[in-house]
Amino acid sequence: MLQQASATGLVRMILIILLIYFGIKIISRLLSPFLIKYVSKKAEQRFGEQFGQFQRNAQQEKPKKEGEVTIDKMPNTKTSNKDVGDYVDYEEID
Template sequence: MGLLRTILIIALVYYGIKVLSRIFAPFLIKYAAKKAEQRFGGQFGQFQGKQQQETPKREGEVTIDKMPNTKTSSKDIGDYVDYEEVE
């Protein structure tokens, strides 16, 4: 009798969890999605806030945020050597 009672309790707990998870799963997923959206929005808001603080640009105006590094080449880098191909 004890074995049958234990199996029945385990089956009831299993099916109870299964039914409750079907009821509460959509709410838990919505909650997790909202939290993830808030975290992502917080990280994205840092960059968006910087862009909104800048003065608005007129249409067609060009701005350069970073000047490119220009590499200067020196003409005395090496010696020029003439060569002939040997066949």
């Protein structure tokens, strides 16, 4: 059996879609401030935890004398591979 769509069914479906669209739009406008507050509080907590760890590490270190130099981390030494390629010298042409 072949069923045909009626004009009232089409209008009804369009109205339902519009109602859902505007309902979601209104609800999102009402709930977005709470969502933004929640996300900002979580970010603040994470940054606070990281900063607190930094402060605790700084307090645990022994006090240094004035003018004393310490190296906390040695820089990574990069070893170059001599088999990579050839060095080509160039000249600038005026």
